[in-house]
Amino acid sequence: MSVNELKLSKTISYALRHHPEEFNLQLDEEGWCFIDDLLNALQTVNQLQDVTLSDLKKMIAHSEKKRFELKKDKIRAYYGHSFDVKVKYNEKKPPDFLYHGTARRFLDSIKRQGLIAKQRQYVHLSSDRHTAYLVGKRHDDYPIILKINAKEAFDDGIVFYDANDTTWLCEALPKQYIDNL
Numbered sequence: 001m002s003v004n005e006l007k008l009s010k011t012i013s014y015a016l017r018h019h020p021e022e023f024n025l026q027l028d029e030e031g032w033c034f035i036d037d038l039l040n041a042l043q044t045v046n047q048l049q050d051v052t053l054s055d056l057k058k059m060i061a062h063s064e065k066k067r068f069e070l071k072k073d074k075i076r077a078y079y080g081h082s083f084d085v086k087v088k089y090n091e092k093k094p095p096d097f098l099y100h101g102t103a104r105r106f107l108d109s110i111k112r113q114g115l116i117a118k119q120r121q122y123v124h125l126s127s128d129r130h131t132a133y134l135v136g137k138r139h140d141d142y143p144i145i146l147k148i149n150a151k152e153a154f155d156d157g158i159v160f161y162d163a164n165d166t167t168w169l170c171e172a173l174p175k176q177y178i179d180n181l
């Protein structure tokens, strides 16, 4: 039977980014754990009991975003962690504009504080409006797309990292760089 790749991706994201202890997983300081341990842990998860290494590799290959990294017998989430993890990202000059999709209910607070990482390690920004819309849609049926003046922020010394084709990270984004607030 074919594997439910969405469920697999979401379950592993949850385990490797947020709650490894719920799966009895030990992550090292760079966020890696043994693939065998992860596959064992999945045996207790409905619909994922029989997932193999080959299923895991297929899911990663089919994914539209680079969320996971494999190295020899280990795996880690590449970004999105809510705990402290040492992942080395490339510092990079961003495009002139980036986007951030968010919920209407967060706007007042963003107007006061700018964008903050909240429970994650970084603020996540998107390279295009459509991706930002999809990110925002996770929080609100009618998300707001903020336009970020990334060039100006970069020129003022804010450090940006590119996590994958569509995802950029920064520690925090002060409100003056949000174009349409």
Ligand code: HQG
Residues within 6 Å of the ligand: 013, 065, 067, 080, 101, 102, 103, 106, 107, 109, 110, 113, 114, 115, 116, 117, 118, 119, 120, 123, 124, 125, 135, 136, 138, 139, 167
């Ligand atoms: C909001 C997914 C109040 C922020 C996506 C967001 C992304 C504030 C929410 C990745 C705020 C945090 C991350 C402030 C920011 N006051 N609210 N000052 N500053 N917020 O889920 O960016 O597909 O932690 O706007 O694609 O939504 O799973 O972050 O709405 O790349 O790989 O606080 O997760 O990645 O929500 O999404 P999240 P996010 P995957």
